Amino acid sequence: xxxxxxxxxxxxxxxxxxxxxxxxxxxxxxxxxxxxxxxxxxxxxxxxxxxxxxxxxxxxxxxxxxxxxxxxxxxxxxxxxxxxxxxxxxxxxxxxxxxxxxxxxxxxx
Amino acid sequence: xxxxxxxxxxxxxxxxxxxxxxxxxxxxxxxxxxxxxxxxxxxxxxxxxxxxxxxxxxxxxxxxxxxxxxxxxxxxxxxxxxxxxxxxxxxxxxxxxxxxxxxxxxxxxxxxxxxxxxxxxxxxxxxxxxxxxxxxxxxxxxxxxxxxxxxxxxxxxxxxxxxxxxxxxxxxxxxxxxxxxxxxxxxxxxxxxxxxxxxxxxxxxxxxxxxxxxxxxxxxxxxxxxxxxxxxxxxxxxxxxxxxxxxxxxxxxxxxxxxxxxxxxxxxxxxxxxxxxxxxxxxxxxxxxxxxxxxxxxxxxxxxxxxxxxxxxxxxxxxxxxxxxxxxxxxxxxxxxxxxxxxxxxxxxxxxxxxxxxxxxxxxxxxxxxxxxxxxxxxxxxxxxxxxxxxxxxxxxxxxxxxxxxxxxxxxxxxxxxxxxxxxxxxxxxxxxxxxxxxxxxxxxxxxxxxxx
Numbered sequence: 001x002x003x004x005x006x007x008x009x010x011x012x013x014x015x016x017x018x019x020x021x022x023x024x025x026x027x028x029x030x031x032x033x034x035x036x037x038x039x040x041x042x043x044x045x046x047x048x049x050x051x052x053x054x055x056x057x058x059x060x061x062x063x064x065x066x067x068x069x070x071x072x073x074x075x076x077x078x079x080x081x082x083x084x085x086x087x088x089x090x091x092x093x094x095x096x097x098x099x100x101x102x103x104x105x106x107x108x109x
Numbered sequence: 110x111x112x113x114x115x116x117x118x119x120x121x122x123x124x125x126x127x128x129x130x131x132x133x134x135x136x137x138x139x140x141x142x143x144x145x146x147x148x149x150x151x152x153x154x155x156x157x158x159x160x161x162x163x164x165x166x167x168x169x170x171x172x173x174x175x176x177x178x179x180x181x182x183x184x185x186x187x188x189x190x191x192x193x194x195x196x197x198x199x200x201x202x203x204x205x206x207x208x209x210x211x212x213x214x215x216x217x218x219x220x221x222x223x224x225x226x227x228x229x230x231x232x233x234x235x236x237x238x239x240x241x242x243x244x245x246x247x248x249x250x251x252x253x254x255x256x257x258x259x260x261x262x263x264x265x266x267x268x269x270x271x272x273x274x275x276x277x278x279x280x281x282x283x284x285x286x287x288x289x290x291x292x293x294x295x296x297x298x299x300x301x302x303x304x305x306x307x308x309x310x311x312x313x314x315x316x317x318x319x320x321x322x323x324x325x326x327x328x329x330x331x332x333x334x335x336x337x338x339x340x341x342x343x344x345x346x347x348x349x350x351x352x353x354x355x356x357x358x359x360x361x362x363x364x365x366x367x368x369x370x371x372x373x374x375x376x377x378x379x380x381x382x383x384x385x386x387x388x389x390x391x392x393x394x395x396x397x398x399x400x401x402x403x404x405x406x407x408x409x410x411x412x413x414x415x416x417x418x419x420x421x422x423x424x425x426x427x428x429x430x431x432x433x434x435x436x437x438x439x440x441x442x443x444x445x446x447x448x449x450x451x452x453x454x455x456x457x458x459x460x461x462x463x464x465x466x467x468x469x470x471x472x473x474x475x476x477x478x479x480x481x482x483x484x485x486x487x488x489x490x491x492x493x494x495x496x497x498x499x500x501x502x503x504x505x506x507x508x509x510x511x512x513x514x515x516x517x518x519x520x521x522x523x524x525x526x527x528x529x530x531x532x533x534x535x536x537x538x539x540x541x542x543x544x545x546x547x548x549x550x551x552x553x554x555x556x557x558x559x560x561x562x
Contacts (some may be wrong), residue, residue: 022474024458053389054324062459089330092389 010041010075014048017074021066023053030063034094037085045079046071051090127193127253131460133206137186138453140214141445142527144178149520151221152500156513159504163431164299170225175438176306177239178217181273183445184314185213185246187452188266195262195321196253205249212242220284229288236277236284243277246270261334265317265341272309272348279305300430301355307437308370309348315444316340316377323381326451327396328389336380343373367417374410378403394486398447401494402440408501409436432504439497446493446526454480457534470536481533485525492522 018036019029030036030050038049050067064082071080151174152159155167162168189206193199200206216239223231247270254267279302286294320337323329347369354363381403385396412433416426454477461475469479499515 020474022476024474024476025455027476027478053328054330091330092328 007041010046011039013074014039014041014046014071017070018048018067021063021070023063026053028095030067032095034090035063036067042081045081046075047081047083049083049085051085053090127197127199128190128459129193129200129203129206131456131463133203133210134186134190134456135453135460136207136210137182137189137213138449138456138530139527140210140217141179141183141186142523142530144174144182144214144217145442145523146520146527147218147221148174148179149496149516149518149523151225151516152519153513153516155225156503156509156516159512160507160509163427163434164296166224170221172303172434173221173224174217175442176311177213177220180311180438180441180445182213182217183449184311185209187318187448188246188250188270188314190452190456191318191321192250192253192266195259195266196256197258198253198256201249201252205245209242209246209249212238212245216242232284232287236281240277240281243273247274261338261341262317262321265313265320265345268341268345269310269313269317272305272313275349276302276306276310295358296427297355297358300434301352303434304355305348305352307434307441308344309352311441312374312437313341313344313348315441316344316373319377319444320380322448322451323384323399327384329384329387330389331383331387333383334380336376336383340373340377340380343369343371343376345373347371347373367413371410374406378406394450394483394490395447397487397490398443398450401490402443402447405436405443405497405501406440409433409440412436428504428507432501435497435500435504439501442497443493446489446522449526449530450481450486451477453530454478454533457530461534479533479536481529485529489522489526489529492518492525496522 015031015036018039019031021030022028023030023033023035026033033053035050035052036048037051040047048067048071050064052063064084068080068082071082148171151167151171155165155171158165158167159171163172189200189209216235219231220235220239223229223233223235250266250270254263254270256263282291283294283298283302286292292298316337320334320341324331347366349366350362351366351370354360354366381399385399412429415421416429416433419426419429421429457480458475458477467475469475496515496518499511499518503509503511503515
């Protein structure tokens with residue numbers, strides 16, 4: 001009989017799942033890129049607040065869908081909600097140090 | 110590390126639900142690459158005629174290869190992808206999109222071949238096919254472009270497609286005039302046609318699209334997009350009176366239009382500077398293409414001003430105007446080649462993902478940068494800049510040698526850039542199986558967007 005995962009466990013597994021989703025243009029996973037603002041375990045599911053690097057980007061538009069799929073694969077029996085939010089707006093300071101060091105894609109003006 | 114592989118088209122909020130099959134835009138882009146190769150050979154073999162007269166049949170052949178087989182084919186292909194994305198509505202018909210592609214290929218080669226070798230009915234036939242093709246494209250694109258969302262880019266694209274229709278209408282009249290002799294085809298009438306095509310159709314399209322693409326590709330968060338709106342408005346308002354002024358040899362109308370065009374183009378350059386200034390990425394290949402492309406625009410504007418205001422004899426004025434048109438075509442050519450290094454990998458990526466190819470052969474997730482060789486792309490930049498510079502300089506100094514060398518370089522560049530994308534796509538390794546990664550989907554799934562989109 002399966003044990004009910006703890007809230008901490010769900011959040012940790014959700015972040016791990018989201019790290020499998022990469023921005024194909026910037027070559028960084030969306031967690032390291034700083035697109036994930038919040039992950040919450042809610043009643044019967046997991047809810048994520050994420051943003052995108054810039055509004056209206058067709059590439060970024062596919063990322064919430066991919067994030068949803070990654071979460072579905074990780075939690076096949078749970079509901080998944082991915083909210084795309086724009087406040088606060090994303091900026092490069094949100095990139096994890098490992099991301100900027102690994103890729104060197106982004107930089108200051 | 111693996112990525113999820115449920116088709117994105119099945120997901121709510123995904124643009125893959127509105128864009129046509131990837132082979133449509135990729136087919137256009139491949140045809141444009143072949144057309145660009147044809148431009149190179151046409152320029153190479155016609156270089157000695159080019160300096161004799163811009164109205165020589167060999168020069169007219171090359172000009173139509175550039176406009177139709179290369180630029181219009183590429184831009185129409187991009188619009189078939191981009192229109193549905195910004196309008197968030199699909200094309201009216203994928204079948205019509207496919208026929209548009211076929212029609213553009215036929216037009217792009219038939220019309221120039223008719224100019225180069227005859228018989229004369231080939232020109233008229235190419236023109237009829239061209240008008241039919243463009244009319245179909247306009248009807249098809251009106252689906253996404255009539256959307257109320259999308260802002261300035263969508264408004265600009267509606268007007269640019271209108272300019273395309275006007276341009277081909279001029280073209281078919283000129284084509285039949287060759288046989289019927291309705292009116293003398295004076296240089297100013299040809300210039301009206303050229304400016305409608307380059308500025309009204311291709312220029313306005315590029316300016317409109319760049320207002321959407323640059324913030325995205327440069328990660329640019331500009332405080333204001335007013336310069337983009339001025340650019341689109343200036344060109345949209347100015348090109349028609351400019352063309353009519355040239356057509357009817359009416360200087361006040363031409364100057365009225367020219368002022369709006371110059372304001373629009375200047376605003377476009379300001380918009381580029383603003384996007385670069387507020388970018389959040391390091392400088393890369395696309396920026397280099399954008400900078401040199403903008404430089405050719407500046408050269409074209411300066412040459413146009415000299416031709417209009419300078420105290421020069423008729424022969425030199427014709428050379429300057431020809432160089433102006435060549436510089437403007439170079440502006441757009443470099444923009445097309447540069448943006449193709451973003452657009453083609455993006456569409457190819459979507460195609461590979463839809464086929465279950467998620468990872469590069471190294472095992473990590475597939476990236477856009479995997480889909481072409483960057484060193485070759487930088488080489489393409491250098492070669493294309495050298496080629497376009499050779500054409501403008503060769504025209505100004507009245508020498509066929511730089512033009513012929515540029516033709517050779519263009520042919521090599523076109524083959525290289527096209528091959529680079531094909532080989533790049535083949536470097537991705539197909540996933541062994543995708544079905545085992547797809548698990549039972551949950552009963553409840555949602556993606557919510559809060560705020561701007």
